[in-house]
Amino acid sequence: MVIAVTLIFFVFGLIIGSFLNVVILRLNTEKSFGGRSACMSCRNKLSWYELIPVVSFIFLRGRCKNCKTKISSQYPIVETITGIIFASLFLKFQDIFFLDTIAFSFTYAYYVAMFSLLLVISVYDFKHKIIPDTLSFVFGILGFLGLFFFNASGLSMQAGFGPQLPPISEFLSGLLIAAPFAFFWFVSKGTWMGLGDAKLALGLGWMLGLSRVFSGAVVAFWIGAVLGLFLVLFKKNYGMKSEIPFAPYLALGAFLAFIFELHLF
Numbered sequence: 648m649v650i651a652v653t654l655i656f657f658v659f660g661l662i663i664g665s666f667l668n669v670v671i672l673r674l675n676t677e678k679s680f681g682g683r684s685a686c687m688s689c690r691n692k693l694s695w696y697e698l699i700p701v702v703s704f705i706f707l708r709g710r711c712k713n714c715k716t717k718i719s720s721q722y723p724i725v726e727t728i729t730g731i732i733f734a735s736l737f738l739k740f741q742d743i744f745f746l747d748t749i750a751f752s753f754t755y756a757y758y759v760a761m762f763s764l765l766l767v768i769s770v771y772d773f774k775h776k777i778i779p780d781t782l783s784f785v786f787g788i789l790g791f792l793g794l795f796f797f798n799a800s801g802l803s804m805q806a807g808f809g810p811q812l813p814p815i816s817e818f819l820s821g822l823l824i825a826a827p828f829a830f831f832w833f834v835s836k837g838t839w840m841g842l843g844d845a846k847l848a849l850g851l852g853w854m855l856g857l858s859r860v861f862s863g864a865v866v867a868f869w870i871g872a873v874l875g876l877f878l879v880l881f882k883k884n885y886g887m888k889s890e891i892p893f894a895p896y897l898a899l900g901a902f903l904a905f906i907f908e909l910h911l912f
């Protein structure tokens with residue numbers, strides 16, 4: 648039963664993932680978010696089976712059916728990650744799924760939206776080396792509002808849902824995690840870290856609570872350090888000066904801290 652439902656949520660995530668791809672692609676461009684998708688190269692409108700997430704990419708061997716232009720691997724990657732987000736969040740909240748449908752729906756919808764937003768921010772940062780202010784603003788607002796509905800500390804077993812007044816420490820969590828990032832930005836004059844990471848950290852702190860957000864940030868630095876080391880070893884022209892998009896690491900760290908309830912301190 649759990650496996651079947653997990654799979655349904657995974658497939659649902661794949662579908663939302665293909666929508667997220669459109670959002671990432673058309674964000675800050677003149678194009679609207681509606682309308683049928685078309686090949687970027689020959690403008691050929693995609694038929695229904697070319698819109699099936701991941702499967703169509705594998706089936707078409709990553710090329711347009713019409714002009715054989717390579718399709719960006721961003722598509723299946725974002726779709727798969729969204730699928731994983733949807734499936735993992737279901738597994739995390741599976742107890743309330745079977746007990747309290749309304750609490751599950753609200754909790755699930757909230758965290759799925761937050762992590763989808765984080766994915767959009769990460770891919771955008773990876774591609775353009777900038778986090779759009781609008782996205783971190785929306786993320787921050789949602790993170791702050793979440794304080795009043797969800798048990799953000801993650802320290803109690805259940806994700807308690809319902810209107811609540813969070814403790815002062817949870818109000819401060821966003822500011823406390825954003826402060827070191829803002830400090831790095833300030834002392835390095837933006838070379839180590841962009842101010843965008845500090846703005847993103849604000850929302851992360853409110854969403855995860857102090858314990859998990861600091862654990863997530865530490866995990867993000869570990870992963871960043873290991874990958875950075877690999878890049879230094881295999882790519883010679885890689886120095887501290889080249890801008891590293893840090894949002895993907897932060898998002899991954901946050902996701903791991905949330906799913907596995909990391910409380911390192």
Ligand SMILES: [Zn+2]
Pocket residue numbers: 686687688689690691711712713714715716
């Ligand atoms: Zn084409």
